[in-house]
Amino acid sequence: MDHVPLPFTPQKTTMSEENFDAILTKYKTAGEIAAKAIRTVVEAISEGKTVLELVQLGDQAVEQGTGAVYKDKKVSKGSAFPTTISINQVVTNFAPLPSDESSKTALKNGDVVKVQLGAQIDGYPSILAETVVVGASSEKPVQGRTADALAAAHTAADVAIRLLKPGALNHDIQKQVETTIKEFGVRGLDGIQTNLFSKNEISGKKKIAFGGDMSTRPDACKLEENEVYGVDIVVTTSDEGKSKSDNSHTAIYRKTNSTYLLKMATSRKVYSEIQKKAGAFPFNLRALEDEKRARMGVQECANHNLVTPFEVLVDTNASAITTQVFFTAAVSAKGAIRLTPTPTWYSAEKVKAEKQVTNDEIKNLLATSVRQTKKKSKSSSATAPTENQ
Numbered sequence: 001m002d003h004v005p006l007p008f009t010p011q012k013t014t015m016s017e018e019n020f021d022a023i024l025t026k027y028k029t030a031g032e033i034a035a036k037a038i039r040t041v042v043e044a045i046s047e048g049k050t051v052l053e054l055v056q057l058g059d060q061a062v063e064q065g066t067g068a069v070y071k072d073k074k075v076s077k078g079s080a081f082p083t084t085i086s087i088n089q090v091v092t093n094f095a096p097l098p099s100d101e102s103s104k105t106a107l108k109n110g111d112v113v114k115v116q117l118g119a120q121i122d123g124y125p126s127i128l129a130e131t132v133v134v135g136a137s138s139e140k141p142v143q144g145r146t147a148d149a150l151a152a153a154h155t156a157a158d159v160a161i162r163l164l165k166p167g168a169l170n171h172d173i174q175k176q177v178e179t180t181i182k183e184f185g186v187r188g189l190d191g192i193q194t195n196l197f198s199k200n201e202i203s204g205k206k207k208i209a210f211g212g213d214m215s216t217r218p219d220a221c222k223l224e225e226n227e228v229y230g231v232d233i234v235v236t237t238s239d240e241g242k243s244k245s246d247n248s249h250t251a252i253y254r255k256t257n258s259t260y261l262l263k264m265a266t267s268r269k270v271y272s273e274i275q276k277k278a279g280a281f282p283f284n285l286r287a288l289e290d291e292k293r294a295r296m297g298v299q300e301c302a303n304h305n306l307v308t309p310f311e312v313l314v315d316t317n318a319s320a321i322t323t324q325v326f327f328t329a330a331v332s333a334k335g336a337i338r339l340t341p342t343p344t345w346y347s348a349e350k351v352k353a354e355k356q357v358t359n360d361e362i363k364n365l366l367a368t369s370v371r372q373t374k375k376k377s378k379s380s381s382a383t384a385p386t387e388n389q
Contacts, residue, residue, distance in 0.1 A: 020226050023124060024330060024337065027228060029069060030080065031126035031328060031340040033119040037061035038128060041083065041115050042345050045107065045132050051085045052103035055095045058083030058117045059284070066119055080118030080125035080202065082252055082284040087111050089320045091189060091234055091313040095284055096249045097291055109135035112146060114324040120281060123200040127230050129326035130343035138349035145186070145237045149323045151353035152184035153235045154346055156210070157325040159362060160194075160233065161370055164329055164336035166225040170208040170218065177210050180362050181235055184355045189234040189322060190216060191243040191313055197228040197328065200280035210234075211241050227331045228339065234324045238317035245311040252310040253298060254282040260304040270297025271306060282310055335371035 041058045059082060066077040086094040088111060096103040107113065111134045118127030131150060136142045142150060159180045163173045181188050188211030196204030207218035210233055223229075255278050262268045273288050288294040301307045315322055330337040357363055 024339075026121040026124040027126055027328070027330065027339045030066075030119040030121045030124060031128070033062060033065035033069070033121075034080075034117060034126050034128055035341045036065055037083075037117055037119070038115055038130065039344055041085075041117070042130065042132055045113060045115075045134060047107055047109050047134055049107050050103065051087075051094070051096065051105045052098060054085045054115070055083040055284075058115070059287075062117060062119050066121065070121055075122045076279055077121050078119070078279070078281075079283070080120035080281050081116065081127050082282060082287075083115070083117040084252070086114040086116070086312075086322075086324075089315040089318055089322060090114075091192070091243060091315060091322050092116065092324070093252055093310045093312045094249060095251050095286075097251045097284075097286055097295070099291055099295075100249055100251070102249055107134045112321050112323060114322070116324070116326060118202075118281075123280065124228075125197055125202055125230075125281065126328040126339050127202065127326060128328060128340040129232070129324050130345055131323040131325070132345045133350075136350050138347070141350050141352045143352050144354070146321050146323075147351045147353040148184040148355050149186045149235045149237050149321055150346065150351045151355070152181045152186050153233050153323040153325045154343070155184070155357060155366070156180045156188075156233045156235070157231065157327060158366055160231050161327070161329055161336045161338065162365055162368060164223060164229065164231075164331050166223060166331055166333055168223045170206065170221050170223070173223075174208055174210055174217075176362065176365070177233065179359060180357065181210070181233075183357045183359055183362065184235075184353065186235050186237055187211065187239075187241040189236045189241050189243055189315065192232050192234045193218065194229055194231045194233075197230050202230060202281065223331050225331055225333055228328065229331070230326065230328050232324070232326045234322055236315050236317075236320050236322045238315050238320035240316060242316040243313050244316050246314050247309065247311045249312045250309045251285050252282050253285065253302065253307040254278075254310065255280070255307050256305055258305040260306055262300055262304070262306075264297065264300055266293055267297040267300035270294055271301050274298075274301070274307065332371070334373065335369070338370070
Protein backbone atom coordinates (compact mmCIF):
# COMPACT_ATOMS: atom_id res chain seq x y z
CA MET A 1 0.00 0.00 0.00
CA ASP A 2 2.53 2.64 1.08
CA HIS A 3 5.09 2.76 -1.71
CA VAL A 4 6.05 6.20 -0.33
CA PRO A 5 8.41 5.98 2.67
CA LEU A 6 6.95 7.74 5.68
CA PRO A 7 9.16 9.87 7.91
CA PHE A 8 7.44 8.96 11.17
CA THR A 9 9.60 7.63 14.01
CA PRO A 10 8.28 4.08 14.48
CA GLN A 11 6.69 3.35 17.82
CA LYS A 12 7.15 0.17 19.86
CA THR A 13 6.30 -2.69 17.55
CA THR A 14 4.55 -5.11 19.87
CA MET A 15 1.65 -4.86 22.29
CA SER A 16 2.95 -7.38 24.81
CA GLU A 17 3.20 -4.82 27.61
CA GLU A 18 -0.31 -3.51 27.09
CA ASN A 19 -3.72 -5.02 27.52
CA PHE A 20 -3.80 -6.99 24.30
CA ASP A 21 -7.44 -8.04 24.59
CA ALA A 22 -8.66 -4.45 25.01
CA ILE A 23 -6.50 -3.28 22.11
CA LEU A 24 -7.65 -6.19 19.96
CA THR A 25 -11.24 -5.17 20.59
CA LYS A 26 -10.50 -1.72 19.17
CA TYR A 27 -8.79 -3.20 16.12
CA LYS A 28 -11.76 -5.55 15.59
CA THR A 29 -14.30 -2.77 16.03
CA ALA A 30 -12.45 -0.68 13.45
CA GLY A 31 -12.33 -3.73 11.19
CA GLU A 32 -16.07 -4.29 11.43
CA ILE A 33 -16.74 -0.65 10.59
CA ALA A 34 -14.36 -0.76 7.64
CA ALA A 35 -15.91 -4.01 6.42
CA LYS A 36 -19.42 -2.57 6.53
CA ALA A 37 -18.22 0.52 4.67
CA ILE A 38 -16.49 -1.48 1.93
CA ARG A 39 -19.59 -3.64 1.49
CA THR A 40 -21.58 -0.46 0.96
CA VAL A 41 -19.19 0.59 -1.80
CA VAL A 42 -19.01 -2.86 -3.39
CA GLU A 43 -22.79 -3.13 -3.52
CA ALA A 44 -22.95 0.28 -5.23
CA ILE A 45 -20.46 -0.61 -7.95
CA SER A 46 -22.19 -0.80 -11.32
CA GLU A 47 -21.83 0.48 -14.84
CA GLY A 48 -22.10 4.29 -14.94
CA LYS A 49 -21.12 4.94 -11.32
CA THR A 50 -18.32 7.50 -11.04
CA VAL A 51 -15.14 7.29 -9.02
CA LEU A 52 -16.11 10.39 -7.03
CA GLU A 53 -19.51 8.95 -6.09
CA LEU A 54 -17.92 5.78 -4.78
CA VAL A 55 -15.08 7.36 -2.77
CA GLN A 56 -17.54 9.77 -1.17
CA LEU A 57 -19.83 6.86 -0.31
CA GLY A 58 -17.02 4.94 1.37
CA ASP A 59 -15.71 7.90 3.35
CA GLN A 60 -19.21 8.74 4.57
CA ALA A 61 -19.80 5.14 5.67
CA VAL A 62 -16.56 5.10 7.70
CA GLU A 63 -17.43 8.45 9.29
CA GLN A 64 -20.90 7.25 10.25
CA GLY A 65 -19.63 3.92 11.54
CA THR A 66 -16.91 5.37 13.75
CA GLY A 67 -19.26 8.10 14.97
CA ALA A 68 -21.61 5.49 16.39
CA VAL A 69 -19.09 3.86 18.77
CA TYR A 70 -16.85 4.92 21.68
CA LYS A 71 -18.64 8.12 22.62
CA ASP A 72 -15.83 9.19 24.96
CA LYS A 73 -14.36 12.33 23.35
CA LYS A 74 -10.89 11.34 24.56
CA VAL A 75 -10.92 8.37 22.17
CA SER A 76 -9.87 9.37 18.68
CA LYS A 77 -11.67 7.62 15.84
CA GLY A 78 -12.29 7.98 12.16
CA SER A 79 -10.62 7.07 8.90
CA ALA A 80 -7.37 5.11 8.87
CA PHE A 81 -7.16 5.35 5.09
CA PRO A 82 -9.41 7.28 2.68
CA THR A 83 -11.54 5.35 0.22
CA THR A 84 -9.77 4.73 -3.08
CA ILE A 85 -11.16 3.35 -6.34
CA SER A 86 -8.38 2.08 -8.60
CA ILE A 87 -9.36 0.69 -12.01
CA ASN A 88 -7.62 -1.88 -14.25
CA GLN A 89 -3.88 -1.02 -14.50
CA VAL A 90 -4.22 1.64 -11.78
CA VAL A 91 -3.05 -0.08 -8.61
CA THR A 92 -3.76 2.09 -5.58
CA ASN A 93 -4.32 5.55 -4.03
CA PHE A 94 -6.71 6.75 -6.76
CA ALA A 95 -9.20 9.13 -5.13
CA PRO A 96 -9.10 12.31 -7.26
CA LEU A 97 -10.55 15.62 -6.14
CA PRO A 98 -13.90 16.85 -7.52
CA SER A 99 -12.04 19.44 -9.63
CA ASP A 100 -10.04 16.65 -11.31
CA GLU A 101 -11.82 15.47 -14.45
CA SER A 102 -10.73 11.90 -13.71
CA SER A 103 -13.04 11.89 -10.67
CA LYS A 104 -15.92 11.84 -13.14
CA THR A 105 -14.64 8.61 -14.70
CA ALA A 106 -17.63 6.29 -15.07
CA LEU A 107 -17.27 2.56 -14.54
CA LYS A 108 -17.76 0.26 -17.52
CA ASN A 109 -18.72 -3.39 -17.63
CA GLY A 110 -15.59 -5.49 -17.36
CA ASP A 111 -13.61 -2.88 -15.40
CA VAL A 112 -11.50 -4.42 -12.64
CA VAL A 113 -12.00 -2.19 -9.59
CA LYS A 114 -9.88 -2.22 -6.42
CA VAL A 115 -11.67 -0.71 -3.41
CA GLN A 116 -9.56 0.18 -0.38
CA LEU A 117 -10.41 1.98 2.87
CA GLY A 118 -9.78 1.82 6.59
CA ALA A 119 -11.07 2.86 10.01
CA GLN A 120 -9.34 3.49 13.33
CA ILE A 121 -10.46 3.44 16.94
CA ASP A 122 -8.21 5.13 19.52
CA GLY A 123 -5.42 5.11 16.93
CA TYR A 124 -5.64 1.37 16.18
CA PRO A 125 -6.14 0.95 12.42
CA SER A 126 -7.84 -1.77 10.39
CA ILE A 127 -7.54 -1.46 6.62
CA LEU A 128 -8.88 -3.73 3.92
CA ALA A 129 -9.31 -3.91 0.16
CA GLU A 130 -10.98 -6.17 -2.34
CA THR A 131 -11.41 -6.38 -6.09
CA VAL A 132 -14.67 -6.30 -8.04
CA VAL A 133 -15.30 -6.81 -11.76
CA VAL A 134 -18.12 -4.57 -12.96
CA GLY A 135 -21.06 -6.53 -14.37
CA ALA A 136 -19.69 -9.96 -13.46
CA SER A 137 -21.98 -12.54 -11.88
CA SER A 138 -22.44 -16.29 -11.60
CA GLU A 139 -24.35 -16.08 -14.89
CA LYS A 140 -21.57 -14.00 -16.51
CA PRO A 141 -18.41 -15.08 -14.67
CA VAL A 142 -14.95 -13.56 -15.04
CA GLN A 143 -12.68 -15.68 -17.22
CA GLY A 144 -9.19 -15.66 -18.75
CA ARG A 145 -6.21 -13.77 -17.35
CA THR A 146 -8.36 -11.53 -15.17
CA ALA A 147 -9.88 -14.57 -13.47
CA ASP A 148 -6.41 -16.05 -12.91
CA ALA A 149 -5.20 -12.77 -11.39
CA LEU A 150 -8.21 -12.64 -9.08
CA ALA A 151 -7.80 -16.25 -7.98
CA ALA A 152 -4.07 -15.69 -7.45
CA ALA A 153 -4.62 -12.72 -5.12
CA HIS A 154 -7.26 -14.50 -3.05
CA THR A 155 -5.34 -17.77 -2.81
CA ALA A 156 -2.16 -15.87 -1.89
CA ALA A 157 -4.10 -14.10 0.88
CA ASP A 158 -5.28 -17.50 2.17
CA VAL A 159 -1.66 -18.65 2.24
CA ALA A 160 -0.34 -15.46 3.84
CA ILE A 161 -2.73 -15.51 6.80
CA ARG A 162 -1.68 -19.09 7.59
CA LEU A 163 1.95 -17.97 7.76
CA LEU A 164 1.48 -15.14 10.26
CA LYS A 165 2.98 -16.91 13.26
CA PRO A 166 5.50 -15.91 15.94
CA GLY A 167 9.04 -16.53 14.76
CA ALA A 168 8.17 -16.63 11.05
CA LEU A 169 10.68 -14.84 8.80
CA ASN A 170 9.31 -12.21 6.47
CA HIS A 171 11.45 -13.54 3.60
CA ASP A 172 10.06 -17.07 4.08
CA ILE A 173 6.50 -15.74 3.99
CA GLN A 174 7.33 -13.77 0.86
CA LYS A 175 8.70 -16.87 -0.92
CA GLN A 176 5.63 -19.00 -0.24
CA VAL A 177 3.19 -16.27 -1.21
CA GLU A 178 5.09 -15.54 -4.43
CA THR A 179 5.16 -19.27 -5.23
CA THR A 180 1.38 -19.30 -4.84
CA ILE A 181 0.90 -16.32 -7.15
CA LYS A 182 3.10 -17.84 -9.86
CA GLU A 183 0.95 -20.98 -9.85
CA PHE A 184 -1.67 -18.88 -11.66
CA GLY A 185 0.68 -17.62 -14.38
CA VAL A 186 0.77 -14.07 -12.99
CA ARG A 187 3.08 -12.22 -10.59
CA GLY A 188 3.16 -9.91 -7.61
CA LEU A 189 3.61 -6.22 -8.36
CA ASP A 190 6.67 -4.34 -7.14
CA GLY A 191 6.27 -1.22 -5.01
CA ILE A 192 3.73 -2.86 -2.69
CA GLN A 193 4.55 -3.66 0.93
CA THR A 194 2.88 -5.35 3.87
CA ASN A 195 3.53 -3.23 6.96
CA LEU A 196 3.55 -3.59 10.70
CA PHE A 197 0.68 -1.65 12.29
CA SER A 198 0.59 -0.15 15.76
CA LYS A 199 -1.11 2.76 17.49
CA ASN A 200 -1.21 5.74 15.08
CA GLU A 201 1.09 3.91 12.69
CA ILE A 202 0.50 2.04 9.42
CA SER A 203 4.13 1.84 8.29
CA GLY A 204 6.21 0.24 11.01
CA LYS A 205 9.79 -0.94 10.62
CA LYS A 206 8.89 -4.55 9.82
CA LYS A 207 7.77 -5.13 6.24
CA ILE A 208 7.08 -7.89 3.72
CA ALA A 209 7.08 -7.47 -0.07
CA PHE A 210 5.44 -9.90 -2.48
CA GLY A 211 6.93 -8.51 -5.68
CA GLY A 212 10.02 -6.82 -7.09
CA ASP A 213 13.62 -7.96 -7.31
CA MET A 214 16.06 -8.64 -4.47
CA SER A 215 17.35 -5.07 -4.48
CA THR A 216 13.97 -3.80 -3.28
CA ARG A 217 13.39 -6.40 -0.56
CA PRO A 218 12.78 -5.11 2.99
CA ASP A 219 15.30 -6.02 5.67
CA ALA A 220 14.92 -9.50 7.16
CA CYS A 221 12.85 -9.68 10.35
CA LYS A 222 10.88 -12.13 12.48
CA LEU A 223 7.22 -11.81 13.33
CA GLU A 224 6.36 -11.63 17.04
CA GLU A 225 3.25 -12.54 18.97
CA ASN A 226 0.64 -9.76 19.31
CA GLU A 227 1.97 -7.81 16.34
CA VAL A 228 -0.58 -6.56 13.82
CA TYR A 229 0.05 -6.43 10.08
CA GLY A 230 -1.72 -4.86 7.13
CA VAL A 231 -1.23 -7.57 4.52
CA ASP A 232 -1.33 -6.09 1.02
CA ILE A 233 -1.29 -8.47 -1.95
CA VAL A 234 -1.39 -7.01 -5.45
CA VAL A 235 -1.20 -9.24 -8.53
CA THR A 236 -0.61 -8.15 -12.12
CA THR A 237 -1.06 -9.81 -15.49
CA SER A 238 1.98 -7.95 -16.86
CA ASP A 239 5.16 -9.96 -17.43
CA GLU A 240 7.42 -7.29 -15.91
CA GLY A 241 5.48 -6.69 -12.70
CA LYS A 242 6.77 -3.12 -12.54
CA SER A 243 4.97 -0.07 -11.19
CA LYS A 244 5.41 3.68 -11.44
CA SER A 245 4.04 6.72 -9.65
CA ASP A 246 1.58 9.11 -11.25
CA ASN A 247 1.53 12.33 -9.22
CA SER A 248 -0.93 14.11 -11.51
CA HIS A 249 -3.92 12.86 -9.50
CA THR A 250 -2.47 12.88 -5.99
CA ALA A 251 -5.13 13.77 -3.41
CA ILE A 252 -4.05 11.75 -0.36
CA TYR A 253 -1.42 13.00 2.10
CA ARG A 254 -0.24 12.27 5.60
CA LYS A 255 1.06 14.74 8.19
CA THR A 256 4.63 14.12 9.33
CA ASN A 257 6.46 15.07 12.51
CA SER A 258 8.71 17.54 10.70
CA THR A 259 8.66 21.26 11.41
CA TYR A 260 9.14 24.24 9.09
CA LEU A 261 8.09 27.89 9.08
CA LEU A 262 5.88 28.17 6.01
CA LYS A 263 6.28 31.32 3.93
CA MET A 264 2.89 31.56 2.18
CA ALA A 265 -0.20 32.63 4.14
CA THR A 266 -2.30 30.14 2.16
CA SER A 267 0.05 27.31 3.12
CA ARG A 268 -0.10 28.30 6.78
CA LYS A 269 -3.90 28.27 6.72
CA VAL A 270 -4.00 24.90 5.03
CA TYR A 271 -1.47 23.38 7.41
CA SER A 272 -3.37 24.74 10.40
CA GLU A 273 -6.51 23.03 9.11
CA ILE A 274 -4.58 19.80 8.52
CA GLN A 275 -3.29 19.87 12.11
CA LYS A 276 -6.86 20.26 13.41
CA LYS A 277 -8.60 17.75 11.15
CA ALA A 278 -5.97 15.14 10.27
CA GLY A 279 -4.35 13.02 12.92
CA ALA A 280 -1.65 10.42 12.34
CA PHE A 281 -3.41 8.81 9.39
CA PRO A 282 -3.62 9.63 5.67
CA PHE A 283 -6.34 12.04 4.58
CA ASN A 284 -7.87 13.22 1.31
CA LEU A 285 -7.58 16.93 0.50
CA ARG A 286 -11.31 16.76 -0.22
CA ALA A 287 -11.82 16.70 3.56
CA LEU A 288 -10.47 20.26 3.84
CA GLU A 289 -12.77 23.27 3.68
CA ASP A 290 -11.59 24.93 0.45
CA GLU A 291 -10.32 22.57 -2.25
CA LYS A 292 -8.61 25.23 -4.36
CA ARG A 293 -6.77 26.67 -1.35
CA ALA A 294 -5.90 23.17 -0.16
CA ARG A 295 -4.33 22.25 -3.50
CA MET A 296 -2.22 25.41 -3.45
CA GLY A 297 -1.16 25.27 0.19
CA VAL A 298 -0.32 21.60 0.37
CA GLN A 299 2.43 21.99 -2.23
CA GLU A 300 4.64 24.08 0.05
CA CYS A 301 3.83 21.73 2.92
CA ALA A 302 4.93 18.75 0.83
CA ASN A 303 8.03 20.51 -0.48
CA HIS A 304 9.23 20.97 3.11
CA ASN A 305 8.19 17.51 4.34
CA LEU A 306 5.36 18.69 6.60
CA VAL A 307 3.15 16.23 4.74
CA THR A 308 4.02 13.25 2.57
CA PRO A 309 1.99 12.43 -0.56
CA PHE A 310 0.50 9.06 -1.41
CA GLU A 311 0.98 9.16 -5.16
CA VAL A 312 -1.21 7.11 -7.44
CA LEU A 313 0.57 3.87 -8.36
CA VAL A 314 0.04 2.33 -11.82
CA ASP A 315 1.38 -0.69 -13.67
CA THR A 316 3.98 0.33 -16.24
CA ASN A 317 2.12 -1.85 -18.75
CA ALA A 318 -0.96 0.14 -19.76
CA SER A 319 -2.80 -3.02 -20.85
CA ALA A 320 -2.18 -4.85 -17.57
CA ILE A 321 -4.91 -5.85 -15.15
CA THR A 322 -4.13 -5.63 -11.44
CA THR A 323 -6.05 -7.24 -8.59
CA GLN A 324 -5.77 -6.69 -4.85
CA VAL A 325 -6.64 -8.25 -1.52
CA PHE A 326 -5.75 -6.36 1.67
CA PHE A 327 -6.53 -7.58 5.18
CA THR A 328 -5.47 -6.71 8.73
CA ALA A 329 -4.52 -9.51 11.11
CA ALA A 330 -2.81 -10.07 14.46
CA VAL A 331 -0.03 -12.61 15.01
CA SER A 332 -0.91 -15.26 17.58
CA ALA A 333 0.71 -18.47 18.77
CA LYS A 334 -2.46 -20.36 17.83
CA GLY A 335 -2.61 -18.78 14.39
CA ALA A 336 -3.45 -15.38 12.95
CA ILE A 337 -6.43 -13.46 14.30
CA ARG A 338 -8.32 -11.91 11.40
CA LEU A 339 -9.27 -8.30 12.27
CA THR A 340 -11.00 -7.60 8.96
CA PRO A 341 -13.34 -10.19 7.42
CA THR A 342 -12.75 -12.02 4.14
CA PRO A 343 -13.83 -10.26 0.92
CA THR A 344 -17.52 -10.73 0.16
CA TRP A 345 -17.69 -10.20 -3.63
CA TYR A 346 -15.31 -12.94 -4.74
CA SER A 347 -16.60 -16.48 -5.27
CA ALA A 348 -15.79 -19.52 -7.39
CA GLU A 349 -19.10 -19.02 -9.21
CA LYS A 350 -18.21 -15.47 -10.29
CA VAL A 351 -14.55 -16.13 -11.06
CA LYS A 352 -13.67 -19.09 -13.31
CA ALA A 353 -9.89 -19.29 -13.18
CA GLU A 354 -8.21 -21.58 -15.71
CA LYS A 355 -5.24 -22.26 -13.45
CA GLN A 356 -5.03 -23.67 -9.93
CA VAL A 357 -2.49 -24.57 -7.27
CA THR A 358 -0.51 -27.71 -8.10
CA ASN A 359 2.40 -27.21 -5.69
CA ASP A 360 2.03 -29.88 -2.97
CA GLU A 361 3.53 -27.72 -0.21
CA ILE A 362 1.09 -24.89 -0.91
CA LYS A 363 -1.84 -27.30 -1.24
CA ASN A 364 -1.01 -28.86 2.12
CA LEU A 365 -0.73 -25.44 3.73
CA LEU A 366 -4.12 -24.39 2.35
CA ALA A 367 -5.64 -27.57 3.79
CA THR A 368 -4.71 -26.48 7.32
CA SER A 369 -6.80 -24.23 9.54
CA VAL A 370 -5.87 -20.64 10.24
CA ARG A 371 -6.28 -21.04 13.98
CA GLN A 372 -5.98 -24.03 16.29
CA THR A 373 -8.31 -24.04 19.30
CA LYS A 374 -8.56 -26.59 22.08
CA LYS A 375 -11.98 -27.77 23.13
CA LYS A 376 -12.54 -27.97 26.87
CA SER A 377 -13.58 -31.46 27.84
CA LYS A 378 -13.61 -33.63 30.96
CA SER A 379 -12.33 -36.47 28.87
CA SER A 380 -8.57 -36.59 28.56
CA SER A 381 -8.97 -38.23 25.16
CA ALA A 382 -10.95 -35.33 23.72
CA THR A 383 -9.75 -34.17 20.35
CA ALA A 384 -8.79 -30.58 19.55
CA PRO A 385 -11.01 -29.20 16.77
CA THR A 386 -9.75 -26.55 14.45
CA GLU A 387 -11.10 -23.18 13.45
CA ASN A 388 -11.24 -22.70 9.69
CA GLN A 389 -10.89 -19.37 7.98
